[in-house]
Amino acid sequence: MEFLDALVNGIATGAVLLLAALGLAITFGLMGVINMAQGELMMLGAYTTFVIQQGLRGWEGYVLVALVGAFVVTALFGLALERAVIRFLYDRPLETLLATWGVSLILQQLVRSVNWALVAGVGVFALLFWGALGVLRWQRRCLPVWGRGLLAALAAGIGLTTIALVSQRLGLAARKPWFGAQNVDVTAPAWLRTGWRLTETLQIPYTRLFILGLAVVCLLGMGLFLYRSPWGLRIRAVTQNRAMSACLGINTDAVDALTFALGSGLAGIAGCGVSFLGSVGPNTGQNYIVDMFMVVVLGGVGNLWGTVLAALGIGTLNYLLGSGKLAAWVQPVPGLADFLGFFSTTSMAKVLLFILIVAFLQYRPAGLFPQKGRMVES
Amino acid sequence: MGQRQRLLWLEIGVVVGTALALVFVIPPILVGLGQGFRVNLLGRFLALAIAGLAIDLIWGYTGLLSLGHGVFFGLGGYALAMHLKLQFPPDTQVRLPSFMPLYGVTELPWLWRPFFSFPFTLVAIILVPALLGALIGYLIFRNRIRGVYFSILTQALTIIFFNFFNGQQKLLNGTNGLTDFQTIFGYRVSDPQTQGVFYGLTVLALAASYGLCRWLTSGRFGCLLVAIRDDEPRVRMLGYNPTVVKVFVFAISAALAGLAGALYTPQTGIISPRVMDIAFSIEMVIWVAVGGRASLVGAVVGTLVVNFAKSLLSESFPQVWLFFLGGLFLAVVLLLPEGIVGWLRTTGWEWWQKTTGQRRLSTYPKLELEMDADYEHLGDQRPNG
Numbered sequence: 042m043e044f045l046d047a048l049v050n051g052i053a054t055g056a057v058l059l060l061a062a063l064g065l066a067i068t069f070g071l072m073g074v075i076n077m078a079q080g081e082l083m084m085l086g087a088y089t090t091f092v093i094q095q096g097l098r099g100w101e102g103y104v105l106v107a108l109v110g111a112f113v114v115t116a117l118f119g120l121a122l123e124r125a126v127i128r129f130l131y132d133r134p135l136e137t138l139l140a141t142w143g144v145s146l147i148l149q150q151l152v153r154s155v156n157w158a159l160v161a162g163v164g165v166f167a168l169l170f171w172g173a174l175g176v177l178r179w180q181r182r183c184l185p186v187w188g189r190g191l192l193a194a195l196a197a198g199i200g201l202t203t204i205a206l207v208s209q210r211l212g213l214a215a216r217k218p219w220f221g222a223q224n225v226d227v228t229a230p231a232w233l234r235t236g237w238r239l240t241e242t243l244q245i246p247y248t249r250l251f252i253l254g255l256a257v258v259c260l261l262g263m264g265l266f267l268y269r270s271p272w273g274l275r276i277r278a279v280t281q282n283r284a285m286s287a288c289l290g291i292n293t294d295a296v297d298a299l300t301f302a303l304g305s306g307l308a309g310i311a312g313c314g315v316s317f318l319g320s321v322g323p324n325t326g327q328n329y330i331v332d333m334f335m336v337v338v339l340g341g342v343g344n345l346w347g348t349v350l351a352a353l354g355i356g357t358l359n360y361l362l363g364s365g366k367l368a369a370w371v372q373p374v375p376g377l378a379d380f381l382g383f384f385s386t387t388s389m390a391k392v393l394l395f396i397l398i399v400a401f402l403q404y405r406p407a408g409l410f411p412q413k414g415r416m417v418e419s
Numbered sequence: 420m421g422q423r424q425r426l427l428w429l430e431i432g433v434v435v436g437t438a439l440a441l442v443f444v445i446p447p448i449l450v451g452l453g454q455g456f457r458v459n460l461l462g463r464f465l466a467l468a469i470a471g472l473a474i475d476l477i478w479g480y481t482g483l484l485s486l487g488h489g490v491f492f493g494l495g496g497y498a499l500a501m502h503l504k505l506q507f508p509p510d511t512q513v514r515l516p517s518f519m520p521l522y523g524v525t526e527l528p529w530l531w532r533p534f535f536s537f538p539f540t541l542v543a544i545i546l547v548p549a550l551l552g553a554l555i556g557y558l559i560f561r562n563r564i565r566g567v568y569f570s571i572l573t574q575a576l577t578i579i580f581f582n583f584f585n586g587q588q589k590l591l592n593g594t595n596g597l598t599d600f601q602t603i604f605g606y607r608v609s610d611p612q613t614q615g616v617f618y619g620l621t622v623l624a625l626a627a628s629y630g631l632c633r634w635l636t637s638g639r640f641g642c643l644l645v646a647i648r649d650d651e652p653r654v655r656m657l658g659y660n661p662t663v664v665k666v667f668v669f670a671i672s673a674a675l676a677g678l679a680g681a682l683y684t685p686q687t688g689i690i691s692p693r694v695m696d697i698a699f700s701i702e703m704v705i706w707v708a709v710g711g712r713a714s715l716v717g718a719v720v721g722t723l724v725v726n727f728a729k730s731l732l733s734e735s736f737p738q739v740w741l742f743f744l745g746g747l748f749l750a751v752v753l754l755l756p757e758g759i760v761g762w763l764r765t766t767g768w769e770w771w772q773k774t775t776g777q778r779r780l781s782t783y784p785k786l787e788l789e790m791d792a793d794y795e796h797l798g799d800q801r802p803n804g
Binding site: 126129139 | 749
């Protein structure tokens with residue numbers, strides 16, 4: 042019975058991890074892009090859920106709208122991010138890391154201080170800068186670098202002026218932040234708030250089951266998309282050999298954009314799911330980012346099964362270690378029990394888990410299911 | 420005297436001159452301008468510059484992007500802080516750091532005991548981070564885990580140590596960290612004169628670290644580092660063992676970061692697990708990226724520029740600093756991939772030659788004629804790690 046309890050709770054922890062890591066399995070696993078802003082994309086999805094819930098106040102079925110909304114919003118944001126930043130960095134993975142870290146900092150501050158004035162200013166800037174570039178491109182002309190710099194400076198100046206003007210004219214209404222620095226709470230609908238009573242003592246909250254179901258659905262959808270659709274075929278081709286795919290007529294630019302948008306959209310769905318577990322704040326993304334990467338690294342890059350196993354394994358082990366269950370089980374062995382007892386808090390469990398992961402990588406350096414190939418590197 | 424030797428003497432002269440200026444000229448000027456507190460700030464940032472050099476050594480030259488240097492920095496800082504916390508006036512009864520009785524600790528934990536001795540502390544500042552770096556490096560490099568995976572593992576390392584130090588309330592005062600240092604060798608730590616000594620020591624350590632890094636990165640060993648960065652499998656096939664080199668250079672870099680932490684701590688007056696946050700480790704990388712990778716001067720300049728910008732901006736606009744920092748990351752990666760010094764060396768230098776009308780044909784050095792051509796400039800055209 043205790044074993045069942047541990048298993049169920051472990052899988053529930055792992056499901057959250059799995060859902061969060063799925064998006065990363067696409068962007069990092071398939072494209073090799075280290076997106077440090079993945080956690081912030083989750084946060085964006087969670088905030089979208091919050092906004093939709095506020096908008097549809099009183100209707101229990103808002104969850105479905107929120108799921109779609111979170112997916113669409115983050116996928117669009119991911120698309121913009123890929124076009125604006127990441128496409129220039131495909132052959133420089135470490136620099137992608139720095140750039141996306143910058144994006145994640147900007148997003149964290151953005152949700153703290155976003156208000157109508159800021160939105161107006163950024164909108165004006167985007168309209169002027171990209172609008173002008175678009176018009177020039179339509180006219181088949183190209184600006185030199187200094188010209189672009191000048192344009193950007195001009196647009197930024199006008200944008201800043203807009204912020205100042207709007208916040209002055211409209212007063213408090215424009216200056217009040219939408220969310221602020223505090224966490225916001227997404228209240229789960231009534232049908233998610235209870236639990237499924239398995240035995241006398243064991244009750245699984247429906248939110249956990251919901252997340253598990255969400256993870257399974259996303260996984261199935263992703264599997265079908267990658268292995269049964271023409272675009273999935275193209276994505277896998279580009280993953281294996283970009284140059285060859287381009288030669289065979291695949292539009293690698295479009296594939297990159299689509300893949301990244303898909304990975305971002307999955308992060309949004311994960312954010313929506315996570316928002317039912319606790320409050321959502323500017324730092325929500327930071328709590329998940331390293332765990333997500335550990336899942337992908339442990340699972341083996343570009344492999345869905347590896348991701349699933351790694352997520353469930355890390356989740357279960359984390360729960361067993363953190364709750365002290367494992368220490369209780371090995372009570373007869375005094376030395377081992379003391380050792381495990383020392384690690385039986387949530388944060389210390391992570392310490393032991395990391396040591397275990399590094400030890401495992403000694404044995405299988407490329408994760409659970411390494412990509413087969415005959416490269417010099419491997 | 421060959422040209423190379425003349426350049427070497429010139430460089431030594433410039434370093435010594437800068438160090439002397441930093442100690443004897445700049446502080447009086449700042450005090451004269453009524454900006455006395457900036458001297459302390461400068462001292463801290465010079466300590467951080469040592470960490471910048473450490474990052475440059477392994478990222479710029481060897482191509483290993485470590486996101487775990489905050490840990491080594493923190494270990495060095497904690498080592499010195501523990502020594503400082505163990506300075507008791509001779510007549511005290513309870514010989515325990517001030518926070519311990521609050522948590523009901525009555526006896527000094529064994530981990531603290533060796534830190535009574537100053538020589539041990541000095542050794543620990545260097546050796547503890549170096550050994551940890553060597554161990555982690557060995558475990559990671561032995562299996563040829565590299566590139567992105569190395570970054571992710573070192574990042575996990577910061578999380579681990581952050582959690583560990585945060586969780587140890589009784590042992591290390593948890594989140595609050597070690598603060599409120601009293602004396603060292605009987606002098607008060609917060610006295611302006613003691614701070615002046617720390618400032619001088621920092622400048623000295625920075626100059627020495629610069630010398631060490633310069634020595635390591637020039638010559639055969641430096642070539643080997645750059646070769647590992649650019650094409651590791653080929654280095655292996657040429658008969659070298661990159662693992663040993665990487666472990667060695669990672670340990671040196673960790674030791675430098677530890678030294679930086681130890682010098683930073685008394686000048687700031689606090690060490691807390693916050694330095695082991697991921698954000699701090701990534702910021703270290705951006706200092707080097709702003710200054711220019713694979714150029715040691717760039718690491719120092721970048722650290723000073725970013726940190727002064729940070730302190731000025733966050734003083735005047737505390738809210739938007741994060742926007743600026745994020746924008747800086749984006750701008751450096753997209754617009755200035757070689758950093759300030761890298762830009763000056765290539766585009767800026769060409770522009771200068773063009774405007775002054777003394778442009779010469781730029782060709783690669785001829786191997787036959789210039790045996791000791793400076794390969795550094797060839798190597799750092801595309802550092803891609």
